[in-house]
Amino acid sequence: MEGGKRIKFSFEEPVGQKYLFDREAELDALGKCESCFLTGPLGAGKTSLVKSYIERTGCSAVWIRGEKIAGSRSLVNTVIREVLKAKERSESKDDYKAAEIEIENYRDGKIDVYTFITRLFESIEHKEVCFILDEYSALRRIGPLFNHLNRVIFAFTKKRSLRIILTSSELGYTKLLLERKDLPLGLYVKEVKVMPFKEEKSVEFIALGMEKYGHECPKKSYSRVYPVTEGFPLWLSLVGLRMLEGKCNVDGIYDDERAQAFWIKRLMSLSEKERMMLRYIAQGRKFTEIGPHSRRVLASLYMKGFVASMKEIKIVDPVLNVLLQLGKI
Numbered sequence: 001m002e003g004g005k006r007i008k009f010s011f012e013e014p015v016g017q018k019y020l021f022d023r024e025a026e027l028d029a030l031g032k033c034e035s036c037f038l039t040g041p042l043g044a045g046k047t048s049l050v051k052s053y054i055e056r057t058g059c060s061a062v063w064i065r066g067e068k069i070a071g072s073r074s075l076v077n078t079v080i081r082e083v084l085k086a087k088e089r090s091e092s093k094d095d096y097k098a099a100e101i102e103i104e105n106y107r108d109g110k111i112d113v114y115t116f117i118t119r120l121f122e123s124i125e126h127k128e129v130c131f132i133l134d135e136y137s138a139l140r141r142i143g144p145l146f147n148h149l150n151r152v153i154f155a156f157t158k159k160r161s162l163r164i165i166l167t168s169s170e171l172g173y174t175k176l177l178l179e180r181k182d183l184p185l186g187l188y189v190k191e192v193k194v195m196p197f198k199e200e201k202s203v204e205f206i207a208l209g210m211e212k213y214g215h216e217c218p219k220k221s222y223s224r225v226y227p228v229t230e231g232f233p234l235w236l237s238l239v240g241l242r243m244l245e246g247k248c249n250v251d252g253i254y255d256d257e258r259a260q261a262f263w264i265k266r267l268m269s270l271s272e273k274e275r276m277m278l279r280y281i282a283q284g285r286k287f288t289e290i291g292p293h294s295r296r297v298l299a300s301l302y303m304k305g306f307v308a309s310m311k312e313i314k315i316v317d318p319v320l321n322v323l324l325q326l327g328k329i
Contacts, residue, residue, distance in 0.1 A: 007209035009240035011258060017052035021233070022201055026192055027052055033190040035157040035164040037136075037178065040194035041305060041316045042169040042266075043234030049194060050132055050165060059130040059163060060086040066138035072145045076106070076113055079120065086129055098123035114148050121152055121162065130163040137173035150183050157188040164189075172303030196231030205233075209240045217248035224250035230318040235259075254322055263320050264329050270304075273297045278306060281315055282324035 008019035020027070023045065030036055030053045038046045054061045062082040069075045080103050087096040102123050106116040121131075133139070133153075140146050156162045166189065168174040178186035197205065206225050210216060221243075228250050229235035238259060239250055253259050267275055277290050277297050288294045301307040308314045315321040323329045 006212055007205060007240070009209055009237045009244065011234070011238045011241055012262065014048040014051045016048070017055045020048060020052045021205055022197065023049055023052070023194075026194055027056065029190070029192045030165070031057070033192075034160045034162075035189045036166070037174065037185065037189045037191045038165065038167040038194055039171060039174050039191055040169065041171070041196070041232070043232040043317065044169075044194045044196055045233040046167045046169070046194045047134060048233070050134065050167060053165070054130065054132075057130070059128055060089050061130050061132050062086050062124075063132040064134065064139075066133060066135035069139055069142065072113055072142045075139065075142055075145065075149075076116065079117075080106075083120065083124070090128075095128075096124070113145060117145070117149060118152055121156055125156070125161050130165060133164070133166045135168055135170075136166040137168040137170040137177060140173070150177070150185075154183040154185060154188070157185065160188070168305075170303060170305045172299075172305065176303075196229075197233070197236070198231060199226040202226045202229060202231045202236055205236050206240055206243070210243060213244055215244055217243050221248045221250055228253060228318065228322075232318070235319050253319065254326060254328060259319055260323060260329050263317075263323060267329065270306075271297075271300075274301055274306075277301060278315060278320075279324050281307070281313060282321050287313060 006019055007021060008015050010019075017027075026038075026049055030038075030049070038049060040046055062079065064075070064078055064082060069078060083096070083099050083103070087093055087099070090096065099120060102111070102116060102119045105111045105119075106113070111119065139149065153164060153166075157164055168177075178184070178189070178191060196202075203222050203225050206222065225236070225239060229239060235253065238253060238256065242252065242256065267278075270278075273290060273293075274297055277287055277294070278301065280287055280289055287298050290297060298307065298313065299310060302310055306316060306320075308316055315324070
């Protein structure tokens with residue numbers, strides 16, 4: 001962490017460069033590539049890193065949050081809204097005239113959605129704009145348009161004419177996107193891994209934050225910070241917030257409604273068998289007990305980033321693992 005930086009405990013909300021903790025190497029890596037793919041488990045701090053990158057570079061961001069996109073129309077409406085917002089922030093609004101023309105052509109029915117996506121990227125090529133596609137793999141739910149978007153992104157990353165940053169917590173799907181034979185994004189997009197902090201940095205994160213706010217907790221409580229959070233910034237921040245509330249028992253995070261609500265919301269996106277599989281894994285039971293197609297269910301959880309790998313059958317998130325063990329969710 002650079003001198004003068006401060007710690008901000010912020011649960012689920014990304015922090016900017018002022019509060020970014022110990023991510024200079026990743027931020028520097030972002031600055032050295034035209035197109036990057038930030039990969040890492042949910043809660044590792046990818047979105048905070050992107051926000052810090054935007055602040056450092058001053059680029060005008062067209063920021064699409066994949067997990068909030070419900071379908072093709074939702075994607076197009078979001079892209080239009082973000083491009084127009086980027087125009088309002090820009091000092092040179094004339095740079096967006098071509099993009100506005102394509103938006104009007106689409107709204108008037110003169111071009112279809114596939115042509116619109118292609119032309120929109122072309123219309124702002126070479127401009128001081130960075131396309132941020134946060135949780136990019138989640139966009140697969142839009143169907144055929146996702147394949148078209150892949151082709152467009154591949155073409156622009158190959159030409160290196162537009163700054164594009166992709167992020168994903170779905171590590172299995174990310175691996176496929178980077179290595180697929182027809183559109184190997186990995187050839188032109190640099191993968192930047194964002195991983196949880198080690199034990200020493202995790203304790204330092206909490207200690208510096210408590211010092212900043214003038215609060216204290218018994219030193220013995222710090223010994224539980226890493227075993228509970230495993231260095232995930234998301235959970236470190238929640239532990240910090242709880243300590244500021246006078247709740248120094250780190251294990252109390254499992255009874256915190258914020259932690260439970262976070263995972264309940266995300267588990268709802270899974271099938272019944274996927275949720276059952278996660279409970280079996282957390283309880284140390286054999287995944288084959290789930291019955292027919294158990295390996296297929298396990299593979300789906302790996303693709304979505306819930307399970308470390310097909311060989312290392314372990315739930316990636318430490319808090320989710322314990323909440324399932326305890327039957328809290």
